[in-house]
Amino acid sequence: MGPEKITVAAPSQSFRLRCKSLNSLRLRRIFDMFDKNGDCMITVTEISQALCLLGLEADVAELASMTQSYIRPGNEGLTFEDFVALHESLGDTYFGFVEIAEEEQQESDLWEAFKVFDENGDGYISAKELQVVLGKLGLVEGNMIDNVQRMIGYVDTNHDGRVDFEEFKVMMRATILPSC
Structure with missing residues (x-):
C-alpha cells in the first residue's frame, strides 16, 4: 500500500482553532515548515514535498489548480498572507465552523x-x-x-x-x- 492520497472528508473541528492568535501561530509554523528555502514564499512544489514528508500524496496539478488563484501576479508561490487566505477559503468551503463551547x-x-x-x-x-x-x-x-x-x-x-x-x-x- 502506498502513501495516503489527500481527499476532503468530513468536517474536522480542529481544522480551524477558535482562538484567532493561536490559529495564526499554527498557520505561521506550517507555512515556515513548507518554506524550505526560506524565501518567505511557498511554491506548489514545496507544498507537495512537505505533504510527502508527512506521508500524504498530493497530485501536483490539483495543488496548482487549488492555489493558483491565491498566488499574486508576479510571484512564484504563496506569501504568508496568501496562505492564510487559502486556509480560510478551504475552511469556509469544506469544513464549516461548528459552534461549541x-x-x-x-x-x-x-x-x-x-x-x-x-x-x-x-x-x-x-x-x-x-x-x-x-x-x-x-x-x-x-x-x-x-x-x-x-x-x-x-x-x-x-x-x-x-x-x-x-x-x-x-x-x-x-x-x-x-x-x-
Whole structure:
C-alpha cells in the first residue's frame, strides 16, 4: 500500500482553532515548515514535498489548480498572507465552523495536537515518538535524542520519562493559550 492520497472528508473541528492568535501561530509554523528555502514564499512544489514528508500524496496539478488563484501576479508561490487566505477559503468551503463551547474546543484542539505526537496511540508521548515527528518536520532535533529527552524532561512532571495528555495540556496552555 502506498502513501495516503489527500481527499476532503468530513468536517474536522480542529481544522480551524477558535482562538484567532493561536490559529495564526499554527498557520505561521506550517507555512515556515513548507518554506524550505526560506524565501518567505511557498511554491506548489514545496507544498507537495512537505505533504510527502508527512506521508500524504498530493497530485501536483490539483495543488496548482487549488492555489493558483491565491498566488499574486508576479510571484512564484504563496506569501504568508496568501496562505492564510487559502486556509480560510478551504475552511469556509469544506469544513464549516461548528459552534461549541470554547473550553471544549480548546480541549479538542489540544487532543488533536497530542495525537500527532502519540504515534502509537498509547496515550503517551515518548522521546522516540517526539524525535520521529520532529524528524518528519525536518527539524534538526529529529537527529538528537539527547535534546529530545531533555524536551520531554521539561514537561514530564511525574517523572515517568514520557508526556501524558494532562502534562501536554499544561505545557500548551502555559505557552500558547494565554496570548489569546
